[in-house]
Amino acid sequence: MAHFSSSFTNKIGSLFINPGGPGAAASQLVVFVAGGALQTPLLDTFDWIGLDPRGVGLSKQVECNMDIYAERVSLFPKTQEEYEKLVDKNKRLGESCRELTGPLLEHIDTVSVAKDHEAVRIALGNEPLNMIGLSYGTQLGAQYAQLFPDNIRTLVLDGILQHSQGEASNILTESLAYSLALSHFFVWAGSDDSSPLKGKDVEALWLSLLLNATETPIPALSCNGTDCRIDVTAEEMLFNAQGYLVFSVPGFGESWDILSSALYNATLGDASALSTRFDDHTAISELAIVCLDWTHTSSLTLAGVQVKKHMAETFAPLTQGASQTWGLQHTCLGWPVEVKNPPKKLDVDTDATVLMVNSDADPSTSYAWATGMLEEIRNKVLVTRVGDGHTSLVLGGEAAGIIAEYLISGVAPKEGLVTTS
Ligand SMILES: *[C@@H]1O[C@H](CO)[C@@H](O)[C@H](O)[C@H]1NC(C)=O
Numbered sequence: 165m166a167h168f169s170s171s172f173t174n175k176i177g178s179l180f181i182n183p184g185g186p187g188a189a190a191s192q193l194v195v196f197v198a199g200g201a202l203q204t205p206l207l208d209t210f211d212w213i214g215l216d217p218r219g220v221g222l223s224k225q226v227e228c229n230m231d232i233y234a235e236r237v238s239l240f241p242k243t244q245e246e247y248e249k250l251v252d253k254n255k256r257l258g259e260s261c262r263e264l265t266g267p268l269l270e271h272i273d274t275v276s277v278a279k280d281h282e283a284v285r286i287a288l289g290n291e292p293l294n295m296i297g298l299s300y301g302t303q304l305g306a307q308y309a310q311l312f313p314d315n316i317r318t319l320v321l322d323g324i325l326q327h328s329q330g331e332a333s334n335i336l337t338e339s340l341a342y343s344l345a346l347s348h349f350f351v352w353a354g355s356d357d358s359s360p361l362k363g364k365d366v367e368a369l370w371l372s373l374l375l376n377a378t379e380t381p382i383p384a385l386s387c388n389g390t391d392c393r394i395d396v397t398a399e400e401m402l403f404n405a406q407g408y409l410v411f412s413v414p415g416f417g418e419s420w421d422i423l424s425s426a427l428y429n430a431t432l433g434d435a436s437a438l439s440t441r442f443d444d445h446t447a448i449s450e451l452a453i454v455c456l457d458w459t460h461t462s463s464l465t466l467a468g469v470q471v472k473k474h475m476a477e478t479f480a481p482l483t484q485g486a487s488q489t490w491g492l493q494h495t496c497l498g499w500p501v502e503v504k505n506p507p508k509k510l511d512v513d514t515d516a517t518v519l520m521v522n523s524d525a526d527p528s529t530s531y532a533w534a535t536g537m538l539e540e541i542r543n544k545v546l547v548t549r550v551g552d553g554h555t556s557l558v559l560g561g562e563a564a565g566i567i568a569e570y571l572i573s574g575v576a577p578k579e580g581l582v583t584t585s
Pocket residue numbers: 388389390391
């Protein structure tokens with residue numbers, strides 16, 4: 165757990181923040197914030213609490229055999245043999261995680277993490293909760309509110325993940341969100357002065373790269389096979405590009421300018437920035453958590469996988485089903501630990517008005533999920549940010565201002581607000 169407190173005295177109280185993933189460390193986010201990464205009045209008004217969920221960051225981490233993790237299998241199996249190879253890898257990987265992590269692996273679901281947040285809230289003086297959940301952190305926040313509706317002062321859900329839709333619906337929703345964001349990126353990358361792809365038809369270039377990488381994987385010249393894979397298949401390119409759409413503005417390390425450079429380099433024969441990484445521990449934590457939180461029954465046969473793939477290709481030809489949701493539905497196949505916190509509609513009934521914020525072009529937590537959550541939270545206000553990128557707080561725009569004002573005053577804004585920053 166990391167804790168940040170500025171020198172000002174008249175604090176409102178503690179503010180929990182969860183950066184999402186799952187697998188991202190809240191402690192690290194608080195360290196960035198303390199280092200000046202975020203300009204907001206919330207720094208002077210709250211003690212920031214970054215509680216790393218079970219299996220994540222400074223908490224005891226999930227550990228797995230990384231040699232098994234690095235084995236290359238397709239998440240888009242076309243034959244029974246490919247399908248069985250995928251399930252077998254997942255099973256052996258999961259068994260290695262169970263052996264190296266111990267029984268903790270069975271208890272890192274989001275309900276358990278919500279209860280941990282309640283224990284820490286009580287330990288910090290039993291004041292009503294103030295919390296910002298970003299991305300997956302919104303699922304944590306919503307599940308907390310379902311369990312402890314009377315213990316909340318303010319709750320912000322920024323970049324909303326809905327934990328109740330069906331498996332196929334989630335793939336459709338996220339594939340379309342990724343696809344929409346990608347098409348916005350193509351327009352920007354083909355026209356912005358800062359983009360090395362300026363003047364090019366970037367959509368055509370994307371499709372051509374995919375076609376080329378399908379025939380022969382593109383080399384990743386800065387990877388040595390231990391830090392990242394030495395070449396990149398079309399499928400890996402599809403999955404790995406999504407992460408760069410998180411921020412449309414530069415400076416965040418997961419942003420459009422880097423994707424533009426990554427694609428440009430790939431056309432020159434070096435796809436390093438699109439290569440699958442093996443040195444990112446958050447991916448292991450994420451995998452172990454999502455396998456306890458999400459079902460994958462529609463993928464229990466090859467035919468089921470193929471129907472979903474066909475659906476995704478039909479509706480979202482640019483991304484073809486690749487998405488975080490597809491990843492979790494197919495890396496949890498064969499996982500040795502049972503689902504503990506399956507998708508389920510919530511009925512959050514709080515006195516505190518929950519503040520929901522979502523971009524209409526979010527590349528990963530679709531506006532469709534935010535809209536869907538309106539029926540799962542009784543007392544809420546949804547602010548729509550018209551624009552690109554995933555989550556709004558860190559952008560420091562109008563939506564971030566609304567979030568800060570709500571957390572400080574404890575009063576929700578009026579319904580129906582639409583912002584452009
Ligand atoms: C691969 O590169 C990483 C750093 O990028 C380095 O730590 C590691 O030792 C290298 N491994 C091999 C086998 O060269």
